[in-house]
Amino acid sequence: MAFVGKSLLAGVGVALVLALAVLLFAWSGLYNVAASQSHWALTRWFLDFGLRRSVATHSASITPPTLDDKNLVILGAGHFDAGCAPCHGAPGGHSDPIVDRMLPAPPELNRAASNWSTEQLFWIVKHGLKFTGMPAWVAQQRDDEVWAIVAFLRALPQMSASQYRMFAIGDPEARPNDGAEIARNGMTMEALTRCVRCHRGDAQPRSALVPRLAGQSRAYVERALRDFASGSRPSGIMEPIAVALDAAAITALSAYYAGAPSPTPSAQPIESNADQIARGKEIATEGVPESGVPPCLVCHGDTRAPSFPKLDGQYAPYIVGQIEIWKRGLRKKSGYGAIMGTIASRLTDEQARDVAAYFASVAAPTAERLERPIPPPRRGGPRAR
Amino acid sequence: MRDRQRSLRIARAAPACLLLAGCEGVQSTLAPTGPQAQHVAQLFWVMVAGSGAIVLVVTLLTAIALFASPRHRAFLAGDTVVLAGGLIFPVVTLSALLVYGLVMLGAGPGKMAASPVRIEVAGERWWWRVVYRDDAGSAVESANELRIPLGRAVEIELTSDNVIHSFWAPRLAGKLDMIPGRKTALTLSAEKAGVSRGQCAEYCGGAHALMAFDVVAMPLNEYDEWRLREFQPAQEPTTQETRAGKALFLSHGCGACHTIRGTPAAGRLGPDLTHVGGRTSIGAAILATDEASIARWITHNQDIKPGNLMPAFDIFSESELLALSRYLASLR
Numbered sequence: 001m002a003f004v005g006k007s008l009l010a011g012v013g014v015a016l017v018l019a020l021a022v023l024l025f026a027w028s029g030l031y032n033v034a035a036s037q038s039h040w041a042l043t044r045w046f047l048d049f050g051l052r053r054s055v056a057t058h059s060a061s062i063t064p065p066t067l068d069d070k071n072l073v074i075l076g077a078g079h080f081d082a083g084c085a086p087c088h089g090a091p092g093g094h095s096d097p098i099v100d101r102m103l104p105a106p107p108e109l110n111r112a113a114s115n116w117s118t119e120q121l122f123w124i125v126k127h128g129l130k131f132t133g134m135p136a137w138v139a140q141q142r143d144d145e146v147w148a149i150v151a152f153l154r155a156l157p158q159m160s161a162s163q164y165r166m167f168a169i170g171d172p173e174a175r176p177n178d179g180a181e182i183a184r185n186g187m188t189m190e191a192l193t194r195c196v197r198c199h200r201g202d203a204q205p206r207s208a209l210v211p212r213l214a215g216q217s218r219a220y221v222e223r224a225l226r227d228f229a230s231g232s233r234p235s236g237i238m239e240p241i242a243v244a245l246d247a248a249a250i251t252a253l254s255a256y257y258a259g260a261p262s263p264t265p266s267a268q269p270i271e272s273n274a275d276q277i278a279r280g281k282e283i284a285t286e287g288v289p290e291s292g293v294p295p296c297l298v299c300h301g302d303t304r305a306p307s308f309p310k311l312d313g314q315y316a317p318y319i320v321g322q323i324e325i326w327k328r329g330l331r332k333k334s335g336y337g338a339i340m341g342t343i344a345s346r347l348t349d350e351q352a353r354d355v356a357a358y359f360a361s362v363a364a365p366t367a368e369r370l371e372r373p374i375p376p377p378r379r380g381g382p383r384a385r
Numbered sequence: 386m387r388d389r390q391r392s393l394r395i396a397r398a399a400p401a402c403l404l405l406a407g408c409e410g411v412q413s414t415l416a417p418t419g420p421q422a423q424h425v426a427q428l429f430w431v432m433v434a435g436s437g438a439i440v441l442v443v444t445l446l447t448a449i450a451l452f453a454s455p456r457h458r459a460f461l462a463g464d465t466v467v468l469a470g471g472l473i474f475p476v477v478t479l480s481a482l483l484v485y486g487l488v489m490l491g492a493g494p495g496k497m498a499a500s501p502v503r504i505e506v507a508g509e510r511w512w513w514r515v516v517y518r519d520d521a522g523s524a525v526e527s528a529n530e531l532r533i534p535l536g537r538a539v540e541i542e543l544t545s546d547n548v549i550h551s552f553w554a555p556r557l558a559g560k561l562d563m564i565p566g567r568k569t570a571l572t573l574s575a576e577k578a579g580v581s582r583g584q585c586a587e588y589c590g591g592a593h594a595l596m597a598f599d600v601v602a603m604p605l606n607e608y609d610e611w612r613l614r615e616f617q618p619a620q621e622p623t624t625q626e627t628r629a630g631k632a633l634f635l636s637h638g639c640g641a642c643h644t645i646r647g648t649p650a651a652g653r654l655g656p657d658l659t660h661v662g663g664r665t666s667i668g669a670a671i672l673a674t675d676e677a678s679i680a681r682w683i684t685h686n687q688d689i690k691p692g693n694l695m696p697a698f699d700i701f702s703e704s705e706l707l708a709l710s711r712y713l714a715s716l717r
Contacts, residue, residue, distance in 0.1 A: 287641065292654055292694050294641030303649070305636040307700070335699035339638075342696035 035103035051129065055116070059123035067118065067151035071317060074167050074207035075145075076152025078198040079237045081168035084109070084149070087133070090168070092161025104132055113153045121150045139234035141330050144321065146236070148209070169197055170206070195241075195253065202260040208315035214260035219306040221254035223336065232333040280358025283351055291346045296355060307336065311359040319356035323347060411582040414555040418577040418602065421558040428489050435482065446470070501538035501572060504531060508543070508550030508563040508585070510694060511592035512656055512669040517615065525616050526644070528656030529598045529669045531583075532615075534608035535575055543569045551587035554600050560586045575602035580665060591692030597670035618647030619659045619716050630712025633705055642695070645716065655695060663717035668693075679710035 025031065039047065081090060087099050087106040099106060113121060126146045128136035137146050152167075159167070195213070199205050202214045213221060227233035228242035245253070287295040299308045311319065322331070326344035331337040347355070410416070417423040449457055460466065505516040515527045531554075533539045543552050545563040553560040558573040585596040603611065622628045631648065634640065640650025646659040661667065664674055668690055672678040682689060683706065687697045701709060 287654070289654060294638070294652060294654055298641035298652070299638035303636060304638070305633075308638070335697075339696040339698060339700070342694075 035101060038103065051132075055120050055123055055129075058127075059117070059119040062119040062122055064118045064122065064150070065147060067147065067154055069151065071207045071209045072148045072151035073155045074152075075198065075209045075237075076148040076150070077164065077167035078207070078210075079145075079149060080152055081197065082194070083237075083240065085168075091156075091159055091164040102133055106133070109153055110156045110159070114157055118150060118154060121153055122146055125149050125153075138236035138239050141234055141328070142236055142325075144325070167206075170200065198237075199257075205315070208317040209321055211314055211318050213257040216257055216310055217306040217308075218254040218258040220309045221257050222250055223307055223334075224309075225250045225253070227334050227337070233337065234330055276354050276357045277361050279351075280354035280356065283347075283355045284358050288346070288351065293343060293346045293351070296359075300359075312362040314356075314359055316353070316356035316360040319359055320352050323352040323356070411580065412555050412584065417556055418579070418581060419557045419573055419575045421573045422556055424489050425559050428486060431485070432482075435478070439478070501540040502534060503540050503542065504533070505542045505544070506531070506552060506563075508545040508547070508552070508589070510547055510590055511585070511596040511690070513596070513598045514656070515598075517612070519616060523616075525646070525659070526657035527615065527660065527664070529666065530664045531598065531600045532608060532611055533573075533575055533600065533602050534605045535578055535602055536605070538572055538574050541571045541573065543571060548589045549587050550585050550589045550596070552583065553586035554581060554583035554598075556581040557583075557600060562587060575600070578602050578604060582670060592690050595669060595671050595690045595693075599665045599670050601665060614663070614717075615660060619645045621647075622712055622715060626708045627712040627715050629705075630708035630710070633701070633709045634712060637698070637700070639698075658713060658716060661716050662714045674714065676707070676710045676714045679713050680706050683709065 038044070085093065086096070087102070088109045089095050089099075089106075091110055095108075116124065122143075124134065126137045126140070126143070128134045139145065156164075198207065198210045199213045205212055224233065225242045225245060228235060228238040229245070231239060242250075283293065284296040284300075287293045296311070298304075300311045304310075323344045325331055326337070326341045327347075329341060332341035344352075414422060415426055415429070417426045446461065450461055503518065505518070507514040507516070513529050515529070515531060516524050517527065518524045531539075531541075541552065543561060543563040544567070545565050547565065549565065550563040551560050552563055552571060554573070557575060558571055561569055561571045563569065579602060581600050581602075583598045583600055585593055589596065622631050634645070635648065635650060640648070640652050642652040642655035644651050644653065644657045644659065646657070650658075661679075662674060666672060667674050667678060668682055668686070671690065672682060683697075684699045684701070685697060686693060686695055
């Protein structure tokens, strides 16, 4: 008994001395935190081991949705190019010497992503990693956006440089060759705030999860950008973009999109049949009185106030996705959002799909008329932050 | 000892206070303004008097049983007293009360005039849809307010297409349930002009407690004038501001749920607003009808009446909100 007591006392003593030693070591400042010096092999192994175990444990209960969807991949590509590629690199790009001196260096994801399971990638993109420089997703409630990034990361290893460029940026465009323009704006064509990357200018967005803005009313585009900037409309993709825009840029952008001719809907991006469209039209014109759903077109039709968005010709998956977000209560923080949030909560999933199919099938009317044509915003420009 | 006396005094005074409080107010069944409610009140007072007398007798008998001399106590235990007080008295009293109650309840509607004024009232969540019809069969809708002529029998047809509500205008009549899939009818009449208040008397969900209405009893000539106005479409706005208010109403989707007759707004989900400015209240008798209340209702109705089915429209600038509420208040 006395022996056990003595050993316990000795153990506590040793632990205390060790703890003091560690504290002393930290206090002395002898440990080198410089990123210019790599970790010891043992430290690297230990940190890597801990990180992998933490990610594996925390992502154990995640169930991924279907990610085999080109719309998700293209949406993910657009954000990746602006938000992730600056550190992680992209197919066909050159590594940034500044980023190369980060410790740990951000992995090149076309190779490194295959080291992680889909669930683990989701967890890392959503939550970020402490002490690595990897940030958490801006809008923590928007799992749907995080899944788009994961879908893209899953497709990335098979992507050629030209395919990547097509998905993330769009049609190849002439690079600046004028010395003066390069001197002023640099080579940075893929500025963070470049809208056309996902929304295009006057053509249909490539991803059906992205709203078309061409022909949308000025007041609505302005309001949407302000809501994103203030965080009252949460989005990890749009918030950083909207925050970087100043008031004049928001005004100019909304004028540009209001004046852009809206393209006629091309082939329907999702299968929809005449029955579904007819059911959707009934909801849009008559509402669903028994569940308190007013007719959509009173606010979204021709007599609407300009601050209400036009839905004609919008992609059905985009509309369904937004109704889903409203049902989850994510868009009700703004005054307008609170109105639609109430109505969306009364729509069944099937009614939401029907009404989305209807709006997707309607040809968009001509654009808002403007007093004078406003040129598209200047391409490139410094990365605002 | 003094303490006991004081508490006795308070105990004696308390029920009297309660009774007095109940007699006042726009929603008291003890202040009837029509014969149907008078019957209810009379029934109540007869019951109070009868049961009060019985309580006194029973208390007296209990006191005898506890404190009286053995001779008197033996008398209480005799067969005659047990038989008379325990069997014959309850049977006779309860039968008499039953007959009186049945006669009383049956007395009202049967004796009314043959051609009553007809009003349809539908229970909504959480307000009252009120429909008036003219002889030609055309109908106009109002909400949360019944206008009735003095001295005429009024037959109210009650329906609901959602949950069970109960129509109760305490100063005019008893309660009657509004049951989905059924039509029930209530006849009442008013003998005193003025505004009294009614309330949903059957729990019907979140905002049940704020589902009230006003009954405005008017002299016949005033009623006819009002009815003539009520059947007209809405007044056109006359000032620049109210014209702007009308435009806002139409462009901001209000017409998806509300009707204003004479404009494109033809929604049926919410109350008809054709003459909303002329009603005594808004929000199902919870706010006065004035510009400030209308503006507050538009922007903050979910704080005023949580869970009601109208979304809050907190999207207007100060001047827009003023124009819109001024327009609505002008719809008399």
